[in-house]
Amino acid sequence: MPQSEVTASRPQRWDVPFGDAMREEDVDQLLQIEPFLGMDAERFPAALPLRGILQNDTRVNHYQDGAIIVREGDYGGSAFLVVQGKARVVLAGLDSDVLGRQPDAKPGFLNSLFRQFRNPQLPEVRSHVTADTDLVANDSLEVADLAQTRVFLQDVPRVLENTRSVVLHTGEIFGELAALTRSPRTATVLADGEAVLLEIRWQGLRDLMRRTEALRRHIERLYRENSLRVHLRETPLLSNLPDEHLEAVAEATVFETHGDFQWHETFDSSASGDAAEAVVAEPLIAEEGSTCEGLVLVRSGFARLSHRFGHGHRTVAYLGKGQVFGLAEAIQSSLKKSPVPMSNSLRALGYVDVLQIPQSVLEEHVFPHVSQQLLSEAAEKHAVYCGEHHCDLQSDSIGGEQAQVETPLLEFLVEQRFINGEQAMLVDLDRCTRCDDCIRACAATHDNNPRFIRHGFRHGSTMVAHACMHCVDPVCMIGCPTGAIGRDRTTGIVQINDLTCIGCSTCANSCPYDNIRMVEVRDSSDAIVIDESTKQPIYKATKCDLCADLPMGPACQHACPHDALVRMDLGNLGELSEWVNR
Amino acid sequence: MKSFVSRRLSSAALTIAVLALLVFWAQRQKSTLGDASFGTGYVLLAAIFFLASYNVRKKLPTLPWASSSDWLQAHIYVALGSAAIFGLHVEWRLPTGIFDSTLAMLYLATFVSGIVGLFWTRSIPARLARVSEEVIYERIPMLRSQLCERAQEAVLETVRSTGSATLGEFYSRQMHGYFEKTRGLGYFLRPNNRVRRRLLAELTEMSRYLSPPEQATCEQLFAMVRRRDDLDFHAALQWRLKAWLFLHIGLTYPLLAVACLHGALAHLFDGGLL
Numbered sequence: 001m002p003q004s005e006v007t008a009s010r011p012q013r014w015d016v017p018f019g020d021a022m023r024e025e026d027v028d029q030l031l032q033i034e035p036f037l038g039m040d041a042e043r044f045p046a047a048l049p050l051r052g053i054l055q056n057d058t059r060v061n062h063y064q065d066g067a068i069i070v071r072e073g074d075y076g077g078s079a080f081l082v083v084q085g086k087a088r089v090v091l092a093g094l095d096s097d098v099l100g101r102q103p104d105a106k107p108g109f110l111n112s113l114f115r116q117f118r119n120p121q122l123p124e125v126r127s128h129v130t131a132d133t134d135l136v137a138n139d140s141l142e143v144a145d146l147a148q149t150r151v152f153l154q155d156v157p158r159v160l161e162n163t164r165s166v167v168l169h170t171g172e173i174f175g176e177l178a179a180l181t182r183s184p185r186t187a188t189v190l191a192d193g194e195a196v197l198l199e200i201r202w203q204g205l206r207d208l209m210r211r212t213e214a215l216r217r218h219i220e221r222l223y224r225e226n227s228l229r230v231h232l233r234e235t236p237l238l239s240n241l242p243d244e245h246l247e248a249v250a251e252a253t254v255f256e257t258h259g260d261f262q263w264h265e266t267f268d269s270s271a272s273g274d275a276a277e278a279v280v281a282e283p284l285i286a287e288e289g290s291t292c293e294g295l296v297l298v299r300s301g302f303a304r305l306s307h308r309f310g311h312g313h314r315t316v317a318y319l320g321k322g323q324v325f326g327l328a329e330a331i332q333s334s335l336k337k338s339p340v341p342m343s344n345s346l347r348a349l350g351y352v353d354v355l356q357i358p359q360s361v362l363e364e365h366v367f368p369h370v371s372q373q374l375l376s377e378a379a380e381k382h383a384v385y386c387g388e389h390h391c392d393l394q395s396d397s398i399g400g401e402q403a404q405v406e407t408p409l410l411e412f413l414v415e416q417r418f419i420n421g422e423q424a425m426l427v428d429l430d431r432c433t434r435c436d437d438c439i440r441a442c443a444a445t446h447d448n449n450p451r452f453i454r455h456g457f458r459h460g461s462t463m464v465a466h467a468c469m470h471c472v473d474p475v476c477m478i479g480c481p482t483g484a485i486g487r488d489r490t491t492g493i494v495q496i497n498d499l500t501c502i503g504c505s506t507c508a509n510s511c512p513y514d515n516i517r518m519v520e521v522r523d524s525s526d527a528i529v530i531d532e533s534t535k536q537p538i539y540k541a542t543k544c545d546l547c548a549d550l551p552m553g554p555a556c557q558h559a560c561p562h563d564a565l566v567r568m569d570l571g572n573l574g575e576l577s578e579w580v581n582r
Numbered sequence: 583m584k585s586f587v588s589r590r591l592s593s594a595a596l597t598i599a600v601l602a603l604l605v606f607w608a609q610r611q612k613s614t615l616g617d618a619s620f621g622t623g624y625v626l627l628a629a630i631f632f633l634a635s636y637n638v639r640k641k642l643p644t645l646p647w648a649s650s651s652d653w654l655q656a657h658i659y660v661a662l663g664s665a666a667i668f669g670l671h672v673e674w675r676l677p678t679g680i681f682d683s684t685l686a687m688l689y690l691a692t693f694v695s696g697i698v699g700l701f702w703t704r705s706i707p708a709r710l711a712r713v714s715e716e717v718i719y720e721r722i723p724m725l726r727s728q729l730c731e732r733a734q735e736a737v738l739e740t741v742r743s744t745g746s747a748t749l750g751e752f753y754s755r756q757m758h759g760y761f762e763k764t765r766g767l768g769y770f771l772r773p774n775n776r777v778r779r780r781l782l783a784e785l786t787e788m789s790r791y792l793s794p795p796e797q798a799t800c801e802q803l804f805a806m807v808r809r810r811d812d813l814d815f816h817a818a819l820q821w822r823l824k825a826w827l828f829l830h831i832g833l834t835y836p837l838l839a840v841a842c843l844h845g846a847l848a849h850l851f852d853g854g855l856l
Contacts, residue, residue, distance in 0.1 A: 112644045429711035433703045433823050434719060437650060441643030455718055461711040551646040559643045561654040562703065563586075578583045 006523050007532035014056040015482070015500070018078075018201045027054045030198065033083070034171055035215050043211045050208075057204025063191035072188045075487035076178030078199045082170050085195030089166045089174065090188045106551035119448045124540070125522045126498065126529075167192060176219050179205055181300050182474050182487060183321070186230060203483045228253060231355065235297055235324060237370055237378060245365040252361040256354050258283040259301070263350030264475040264512045267417060275415065276312035279304070282347035285325075285354060291339040292329035294359040298322065301352030301473065302419055306345050315411050316344060318419050320472065320571050330359060331379040334367045350417065351473075405577050412459035413570055417512055421469030421570045422492070423546055425452060425556065426579070430461040432564035441559030442544075451544045452515075452556065462580070465565075467556070468515045468544040470494045472571060476507040476516060485541065493546045503539035516543045589655070597659045601666050608670055622671040623848065627841055629664040630689075633657055634834050661696050668693075681847075685840045692833040699826040706819050713812045719820040722813055729813070730761040733806050740799040749796045752788050757781060757803065765814050773818040778811040 030036050031054070041050045060083070063069060069080060069087060080087070107115070120127075168174055168189075178185045179202040191197075200208070209216050228250050232238050238246065259282075260266065286296060288308055298319050305325065306313040319325060325346045332340040339359070357366075367375060413419050436454065443450040452467030474494045477485050484501040487494055496507075508516040520537040521529050529538045546567070547555045554567050563582075568575055604625065608618040636657045639647065668689060677686050710716075717725065733753070741750040760781060782804060789800045 106646075109646065112646055113642065116642060116644050429716065430708045432707055434707075434710070434820050435823070435827070437640060437643070444643050455716060458716060461708070463716060550644065552649070555643050558649045559640075561640075561650040562707075563651045564707075575583075582583060582585050 004527055005530050006525070006527040007535075008529050008538060009532055014052065015502075018057050018059045018199070018204070022055045022059060024055075026060065027051055030054050030058070035081075035173075035212070035218055038214055039208070039212050044207075048207055053204045053207055057201040057207075059199050061197050061199050063195045063197065065191060065193050067191045069189040069191060069197060070175055070178075070185045070187075072186065073184050074489045075183070075492045076175050076185050076202075077483070077486050077489070078201050079173055079176035079179045079205050080189070081173050081198040081200065082168050083196045083198050084170060086170075086192040087168045087172075087174065087195055087197065088190045088192040089168060090190065107549065112551070116444050119444065120526075121448070122522055122526050123449055124519045124542075125447060125524065125526060126540075127524050173219060173222055176205060176222075180209075182477055183300065183472075184492065201483055203481065206478075228355070231297065231299065234322060235295075236327065237366055237374075241366060241369055245369060248365045249357055249361055252358055254356040254358070256285070256356055257351070258285050258303075258348035258354065259351040262475070262478060264478075264510050267350065267512045275411070278415070279306060279313045279315075279347065282349065285346040285348060285352070286342055288343065288345040289341050292326055292333045292342055292359060293356070294362060295327055295330050295357045296325040296346060297355040297357070298325070299353040299355055302349040302417075303352045303354070304345075304347045304349050304414055306347065307343070308345075313345065314407060315414050317410070317573070318349065318414055319346070320419070328379045330362055331367070331375050333359060334363050335372075335375065335379070349414065349419070405573050405580065409459055409462065409580070410573075412457075416457055416464070418457075418464050418469070418570050420471040420473055421464075421513075421568075422472055423468075423470040423554075423567045424570050425456075425465040425467035425469070425544075426566050426568055426576075427454070427456075427463040427465050428461060428564045428566075429458070429463055431562045433562055435561070437559045437561060438556040438565050441555035442547075445547050445550060445555045446545075449519075449542065451542060464513075466513070466515050468494060468511075468546075469513065469570075470544075470546060476511045479506040479510055481506065488548065491548065493548050494543075495545050495548070496541050496543060498540055501540050503541065505539065505541070507541050516541050518542075593655055593659045597663045601663055604667065605670065619671060620848070620852075622667055623845060626664060626667045626671050627845060629660050629667060630834075630838060630841055633661055633664070634838055637831055637834070658700065661693065665693055681840075682844070685837075685844050688833060688837040688840055692830065692837050695826060695830040695833060699830055702823060702826060706823055710816060710819055713815060715809070715812055717813060717816045719817070719824070722817045722820075726761075726764075726810065726813055729806055729810055733757070733761050733803060736799050736802050736806075740796055744793055744795050746793060746796060748791055749788070749799060752784075753803070756784055757807070760807070761810060765818065769814065770818045770821055773815050775811060778807060781807050 031051075036050070036054065039050060044050045044053070061069075063085075070076065072090075174189060175185065177183070179200075209219070229246060232246060232249060232253070238249065241249070282304065285303060286293075288306075298321055300321050303319045303325070305316045305319060307316050308314075325344075326342060329340045329342055370378075418424055434454075439450045439452075439454055442452060452465060454465055456463050456465040458464075470493055474485075474487070476494070477487075480486075481504065482500045482502055484497045484499075485494065485507045486497070503518065505518050508518050518539040519542050521540050523529055530536060531538050544554075547553060550558075552558050557565055557567050566579060568579065570576060604622070608622060610616075611618040611621065636653050639645075639653050640650065643650075668686075672686065677683050737750055737753040741747055760777065785800060785803060785807070789797055792800055
């Protein structure tokens with residue numbers, strides 16, 4: 001007869017350190033170099049000491065000449081400090097083949113067939129847990145990563161020929177932006193000669209930055225020096241600007257942060273307050289009717305573009321990373337030689353990082369280098385025309401793909417913050433027969449445990465189901481003490497490492513969309529696993545993993561007979577518009 | 583993304599083209615004094631096996647084969663085409679023998695159930711979507727029971743606080759059964775809002791005799807009656823969407839068995855299976 005309960009020790013942060021080679025003397029050495037030398041160990045709480053962070057959230061990596069440290073496009077989970085030697089940041093995109101990318105191995109037909117028959121009968125069985133064993137095993141992903149074979153760039157001078165690059169020296173940090181904003185790396189970094197780097201897990205970096213103002217300033221300065229120019233080059237009209245003028249623009253660019261980084265703590269999707277008041281309460285970046293003061297570039301986060309209508313504000317579009325605001329007005333102001341009022345307002349949705357280029361700098365360093373015709377075309381392209389019923393955007397008008405989606409649907413997506421979803425599950429209720437084939441397929445793929453609920457917020461016949469949306473800004477990752485929830489390095493899929501999840505529910509509580517479920521787990525003998533000290537069940541966080549290991553993608557979408565269910569990037573309004581108007 | 587209209591047109595064109603080829607082949611056989619019945623019979627049997635295999639595909643969702651949506655499209659057009667092949671096979675006459683008539687009836691019943699199901703799967707979801715609340719079928723009994731408890735609680739509380747039994751008596755006489763019992767088969771076959779309209783009208787009539795606190799409870803009851811009706815509507819239509827599929831699949835297996843037997847007998851009467 002199987003046991004009904006089995007005890008295990010509750011997992012803790014640092015049960016699985018980032019690397020196993022950090023000895024006490026290594027930590028002592030680190031504390032002798034900047035930026036750790038300048039840190040006040042007293043500012044760290046006893047439960048989270050500076051030494052502990054360095055010992056458990058960092059590791060020392062040795063690289064040979066030409067070894068790839070990070071690859072452009074990979075999702076970052078850590079930052080790097082150059083301890084010894086040099087690193088070269090390659091600013092132009094390199095081919096996947098050159099970077100040694102390998103396609104993920106997918107299971108074959110027979111494996112896919114048999115996995116379904118191997119599924120346990122009871123829910124949430126963890127086959128790796130047996131009675132009287134520790135619930136925490138080695139984090140195979142990170143351990144494998146530590147021992148991984150490094151990829152080298154062959155014939156570095158030839159590959160980097162005609163490619164812009166920047167050299168980072170001892171004491172410099174890189175990769176922090178991707179790690180902290182949970183976004184893809186913007187450049188490839190190679191070892192320039194033999195190099196020793198300290199890799200800092202993002203949880204450790206977060207805790208260091210929280211308690212060290214100097215580190216925060218240091219990282220901002222590095223961004224200004226290294227990444228700002230890349231960002232500016234990607235902006236319309238600035239891509240072909242002569243270097244000395246781009247330098248002047250970079251010097252004058254102002255960094256601004258609007259909203260709250262941890263916006264999810266105050267956001268309540270079920271609140272049914274006054275929508276007009278809610279819009280007004282959003283942090284204002286630029287106001288309709290005010291004088292144009294320059295160009296706004298969205299660096300990360302989302303902002304609402306709205307236009308006054310009646311007693312409220314009608315949403316015209318939402319802007320995300322890389323999109324621009326105010327270009328049409330800036331050009332018109334320059335052409336007319338007098339300031340033009342802004343035709344729309346821009347407000348932060350939760351949290352947004354923007355760069356502001358002042359109007360005077362645009363007029364002095366940018367517009368003189370662009371032909372009148374190009375300026376007029378850009379002004380026309382970026383203009384937004386608002387009529388009585390809706391506002392018209394030109395295609396590709398704000399630096400990204402924007403298409404016509406009816407205003408109420410747009411308002412709904414913005415109000416509920418679904419714009420954050422890169423793989424949101426949309427259900428067309430006009431086609432969904434409620435057959436639950438999607439649920440069954442999901443369960444069959446996940447050991448008989450469905451990882452979503454076919455229920456959620458509705459707008460007309462469109463429903464956004466409770467399934468992980470693999471957000472652009474996955475706020476669920478912010479508070480995770482062990483880093484169990486993180487992005488897959490190459491695909492960006494937000495995954496939970498069951499082995500290092502301590503069941504603290506922080507991610508589930510942080511998810512503004514209620515898409516993470518905490519479940520009691522069973523061991524291989526079907527007994528519920530309980531904590532040996534408290535005798536309470538041990539929970540694990542579960543959610544949709546987008547069926548990353550299936551060759552045909554998400555099983556739910558693949559199993560829908562009526563084309564009612566789709567996984568979609570809600571930041572891509574063109575795709576949404578096409579789906580709605582099929 | 584391909585629009586539904588263009589998908590429909592291309593699938594229909596392909597089906598018609600394949601059927602035209604088959605008709606041409608059958609006519610050619612006939613004109614050369616040949617026998618097309620074995621050929622059309624085998625094509626029909628293959629089509630039926632293909633149609634039945636969709637259920638197997640649904641049961642094995644982890645396999646990397648075409649999406650369920652593509653399978654359903656193929657299922658629909660092969661099924662529509664199979665009707666023409668069936669006509670060609672029986673030479674547009676109903677069979678007279680008991681065995682062949684049974685087989686023909688089984689095929690026609692399966693085909694008609696499929697057509698009716700197709701109509702329902704295309705029309706019922708939109709009707710369900712018009713209801714303000716989206717409900718998961720398995721949760722409906724729980725939601726009904728919660729609603730019944732809330733209604734009863736609200737009325738009892740009002741009776742306790744006002745000391746008046748007017749609303750309580752009305753509730754126990756006219757409304758308690760509505761909240762407590764499930765709807766009959768008639769409603770499941772043809773859902774309508776007659777009971778809802780009657781109850782709301784009676785409640786409106788009653789409200790003129792109620793005190794302000796009772797009227798406030800009455801307002802709550804209005805909302806609860808509507809919600810209960812919406813739940814029943816969802817239950818009836820979602821049940822129908824599940825029940826037709828049960829019938830359709832249930833007919834498939836005897837059809838397959840009898841069709842195989844028919845083929846074997848045809849060969850035996852034609853001079854042996856080999």
